[in-house]
Amino acid sequence: MNTEKNAGSDSRAPYWSAAGLAEGVRLVLPAMPVMALFAFAFGTFAVQKGLDLSVATLMSAIMFAGASQFVAAEAWGNSQSLAGILTLVMFTAMVNLRFLLMSASMRPWLGSLHPWQSYPALAVLTEPGWLLGLRYRASGGADAAIVLGGGVAFWVIWVIGTQAGYLFGTFFSDPKRFGIDLVMPLFFIVVLVPLWRGPRRAAPWAVAGIVALLAAEFIPGQWYIMAGAISGCVTGGFIDERT
């Protein structure tokens, strides 16, 4: 475990400060509109699927994971039997499997901290928060509290946005027409751009993309994310061998 002390050898040693919480909120502000819009879209979807406002709100408050909430709302008819709930939980675990990889990638940064400083932050980890956090770390930041601060800020917007979408969402009856369906993918692309370190370091991304495309074509369900991500990850392990 001593190797963890060398975590992020190219950056400052990780620490946790209360001031970092506010810094985290500030850091995620630019992504707030994206998050609000996505939450709004979920609220709208929940109405269409006949969920109660209380159910939609609880889902956002407790799950706080967009993609899996859309799947759960779609399959919500299962929620009234224990066997059906088991099905819902399996769907959820499958759709959110990518969180497992995301949290693994936080180890080099948060690994040397006390569990109380790392696990609460992980509990509110979302794609935007994770990406913005990693970018902060990559640019030399070390305060792990920003992950929790940003995560909680996102959570508040997520719950409020869900309710707003539920109550006022009829405007977006056709989200595709307004390009809303592309907001999340575009946000991911945009955050990825500054992580670009030249074509050689991006080779794992290419492998991930090709494998994900093939898997999306030939394997039903959401497995393409895991297939692509793990292929890219393994490629990364070998790519720098010659240097």
Place this chain on the structure above:
Amino acid sequence: MSGLDSFVLGSFGMSVIAIVAMGFATVLMRTSGFWLMAHVTLTPRIRRMLEALPGSIVVAMVLPIVVKGGPVAVLGVTVAAALMALRGNQILAVTSGVVAAALARTLL
């Protein structure tokens, strides 16, 4: 089975159980990758793998969506990525990409 469960707990009770169970599964995913890596020695190779992971996850998530979205999605991505590279403003880049895609859908 389904009738009995919701008869005993009520419809809202079943909903709460379902949501809490799904929330538990989600938190488990959010924490277990981090937990597992505590039991893996961070050799240089493992570190490189972890460094390649974020970009790989993003590309694996986004690329199939973009390809499925066709020329409109490709246009949106191109506009957003180009603006981000040139101006470095997230909101401007995402908004422009979305507007470009919405316009293309309206006009084409």
